[in-house]
Amino acid sequence: MSLPTVRSSWRRWMASTRKPTFKPATDPRQSKAGRPGGDSGEVISAQRSVEPEVDSKVTGTTKVTGAAKAGKTSAAGNVIAFPEPKNRRQRRLVLWTLSVVAVVVGALIAGAVFSPVLAVRTITVDGTSLVTPDAVRTALAGLEGKPLPQVTEQEINELLKPLVQVRSATMEARPPSELLVHVDERIPVALLKQGDSYVMVDVDGVQLGATQDLATVALPLIDAGVGTTNTELFKAIAAVLDTLPADILARMSTASAASPDAVELKLVDGKTVVWGNAEDRELKAKALEALLRMPPDPKVPVSVYDVSVPRHPFTK
Numbered sequence: 001m002s003l004p005t006v007r008s009s010w011r012r013w014m015a016s017t018r019k020p021t022f023k024p025a026t027d028p029r030q031s032k033a034g035r036p037g038g039d040s041g042e043v044i045s046a047q048r049s050v051e052p053e054v055d056s057k058v059t060g061t062t063k064v065t066g067a068a069k070a071g072k073t074s075a076a077g078n079v080i081a082f083p084e085p086k087n088r089r090q091r092r093l094v095l096w097t098l099s100v101v102a103v104v105v106g107a108l109i110a111g112a113v114f115s116p117v118l119a120v121r122t123i124t125v126d127g128t129s130l131v132t133p134d135a136v137r138t139a140l141a142g143l144e145g146k147p148l149p150q151v152t153e154q155e156i157n158e159l160l161k162p163l164v165q166v167r168s169a170t171m172e173a174r175p176p177s178e179l180l181v182h183v184d185e186r187i188p189v190a191l192l193k194q195g196d197s198y199v200m201v202d203v204d205g206v207q208l209g210a211t212q213d214l215a216t217v218a219l220p221l222i223d224a225g226v227g228t229t230n231t232e233l234f235k236a237i238a239a240v241l242d243t244l245p246a247d248i249l250a251r252m253s254t255a256s257a258a259s260p261d262a263v264e265l266k267l268v269d270g271k272t273v274v275w276g277n278a279e280d281r282e283l284k285a286k287a288l289e290a291l292l293r294m295p296p297d298p299k300v301p302v303s304v305y306d307v308s309v310p311r312h313p314f315t316k
Helices: 005-016 066-075 084-112 135-140 151-158 232-243 279-290
Strands: 122-126 166-174 179-187 190-194 196-203 207-211 252-257 263-267 272-275 304-306
Touching: 005 084, 122 135, 151 166, 190 232, 232 263, 232 279, 272 279, 279 304
Parallel strands: 122 179, 272 304
Antiparallel strands: 166 179, 190 196, 196 207, 252 263, 263 272
8 A cells, every 4th residue: 555545544534523613403494304415424414594584384384483673673673563542543543523514514604704705785674663663674774785693782872872772682594695683772761852852761861763743742741940951850750650560650740849859740631649769669660550540439539649658659
């Protein structure tokens, strides 16, 4: 045997007796069939890389293992997405719904306020006796063509100020185009003589009209000695007359007062009503009404009704 042959045999023997420095891989997937060449020996591996696990039941698809997911999450910056709380989603849905409703309602209101479809075309008036409905409609003519939702009672009362007979007015909108105005007129309580005519006045002394004939108006004539409507005597007399029911007021002929505490009334039949001061006016009015409704007694004629002490009225 030659020397080269001996050296080659020595090297092969040394290689076969050298022990491996790495542990064999125990992965069951590294089977005989999985290695090229079909060698049945063990595979030496120092590191194992993570690969997607192939789902054997579904061909062509892969199932990502937990390690792969963790690796992907780590690569994305360790961001973990949590599901949104249910109450937050509900709150957002409610806010969105309310916003939509508010927009719709606002649009409807704006359409109603500015729509020419609801413009005033007809003005109807009731509650008038001292002033004519035509006079009221003429004063409110500026409202024609204005949308009903834009008309206010304050505006109506401002337009009716020139009509002194009107104390106040209320409105009622009747879509699509009718405006109903309820007029509250001042109530005349007496007549004042001015020159050759007689002026109707209310409790505030506002002049509501004039007449030439006393018989045409069933109101008492206030004594000329009272003077102007700004005096204390006029205020005392007017307050008494304003308290009387309409049917009793129509039976009065005159009203006078020596002082604010000594008001006297005269009936059309000549009888006198001693009223006194302006206190307890409502109670005195009820007492006088009761006395006037008493059946007359021919044996005891009555010329004076005294209600100055309303809890103890008497006649004489």
